[in-house]
Amino acid sequence: MHIGIYTPDPHSLGEQAAAVEELIETSCLNLSLHLYSRHGDLIASLTNQPLDVLFYHIEAGGEFENRVWEVRRIIPGCALVLVGDDPRHAVFGYQVRAEDFLLAPLDPEDLISSLAQLLRRRMEAEEQYLPVKVGGVWGPLNMAHILYLESAGHSLIFHMDDGRQFRSISSFKDYQSLIDLNRHFFRCHKSYVVNLSHVTGLEQNSFTLDNGDTVNISRPYRQITRSYYASYVTGRYDRDGAQTVTARPREEQPL
Numbered sequence: 001m002h003i004g005i006y007t008p009d010p011h012s013l014g015e016q017a018a019a020v021e022e023l024i025e026t027s028c029l030n031l032s033l034h035l036y037s038r039h040g041d042l043i044a045s046l047t048n049q050p051l052d053v054l055f056y057h058i059e060a061g062g063e064f065e066n067r068v069w070e071v072r073r074i075i076p077g078c079a080l081v082l083v084g085d086d087p088r089h090a091v092f093g094y095q096v097r098a099e100d101f102l103l104a105p106l107d108p109e110d111l112i113s114s115l116a117q118l119l120r121r122r123m124e125a126e127e128q129y130l131p132v133k134v135g136g137v138w139g140p141l142n143m144a145h146i147l148y149l150e151s152a153g154h155s156l157i158f159h160m161d162d163g164r165q166f167r168s169i170s171s172f173k174d175y176q177s178l179i180d181l182n183r184h185f186f187r188c189h190k191s192y193v194v195n196l197s198h199v200t201g202l203e204q205n206s207f208t209l210d211n212g213d214t215v216n217i218s219r220p221y222r223q224i225t226r227s228y229y230a231s232y233v234t235g236r237y238d239r240d241g242a243q244t245v246t247a248r249p250r251e252e253q254p255l
Contacts (some may be wrong), residue, residue, distance in 0.1 A: 001029070001124065002049060003115070006036040007057035007083070012106065013037055016055070019108035020115065027177030029119070039067050046074045049071035053118055055111060057104065065092060072096050080117045113199070119181050128182060130175060132158060134166045141166065143182060146213050149175075161198065161211060188225045189218040196232050239240040 003020060017035055020113045024031045034049065036042040053159035056071065062208045072080065078087050081100040082093045090101040096130045097128045141158055150157040151172060159165040172179070172193060184197045194207050201208035205222070207215045217225050 001031050001052045001119075002034060003031060004034045004036065004054040005052040006039070006042050006054065008037055008059060009057070010037060012057075015108050016106065016111050019112050023112060023115070023177070027152070027181075029178060029181075043070065043074065045073070050075050051078050053079045053081070053115065055081045055102075055106075055114075057106075058082055058086075058089050068092070068096055071150075079104070079122070081114055081118070104107075108141050108157055120183065128178075130158075130178065132166060132168050133169055133170070134232060138203070142196070143195070146195050146196060147209055147211065147213065149185075151191040159213070163211075186225065186228055188221050189216050190221075192216060196229065199229070202226070202229055 005013060005016050005020070007016070013035055017033060020031075024033065032221075034045065034051065036045070054071065054075070056068060058068070059113075068080075071078075080093075080096065080098045080210050081102060082089060082096075082098045083102045083106050084090075085104040087103065093101040099118060102110055102114060125214070128143040130143055130146070131138055132141050133139075141160070145161045147159045147161050149172070150159065152167075154169055154171070155167050156170050156172070158168070160166070172187065177185075179193060184195050185193055186196055188207065189191045192215050194209075196207075198209045198211070199207045200210050207217065207218050209215065245251050
């Protein structure tokens with residue numbers, strides 16, 4: 001997936017680039033970053049490299065509207081996020097079918113938050129795979145067919161809906177970024193991450209899965225698990241721009 005950032009401010013461009021590059025380095029996602037400080041360079045590059053996501057900083061003056069429309073004509077399917085210092089620009093964002101509008105000066109954390117929501121939406125529209133190394137060979141596991149992940153010592157066991165199990169020398173940390181972007185997966189125990197799309201019931205201390213298995217919920221995770229699952233089943237998550245439900249920030253989660 002190709003992500004672009006356009007802003008004429010070199011300092012701001014550097015800060016935003018550093019934030020996205022950190023996300024790329026710590027995730028399992030196939031992302032590439034493209035930076036532009038001149039509108040002409042952006043337009044020239046789009047001919048050979050269409051973008052999937054573009055953060056476009058609106059410059060002062062009336063010419064910005066024509067420039068944004070030019071971008072939209074060249075890459076009509078791109079998820080466009082406008083960045084501007086005037087809230088009234090959000091109305092123009094609606095006209096060009098922008099996915100989001102962020103106020104300048106842009107906090108890199110706001111950029112990452114917006115990007116994460118866009119990635120979730122994109123991932124919802126296509127099959128998602130986890131790269132897993134089993135027996136020294138890398139292969140993709142379709143996330144929709146994973147019932148749950150189990151941590152066992154220095155390994156992860158991937159329990160599949162067809163009864164198979166794959167053991168890989170890895171940890172939850174290796175897959176944290178990709179799991180965070182998939183609303184179906186939730187860590188309910190120090191040793192378990194469950195795929196909520198396969199859950200058929202919730203007891204006080206466990207989930208029941210559609211194959212009859214149970215996944216334990218530990219006491220430190222109990223409250224946040226029940227809250228997240230209630231939001232999940234009632235549809236209050238990232239759907240068509242609605243409220244996004246996420247787990248607590250990683251630093252607040254119990255160990």
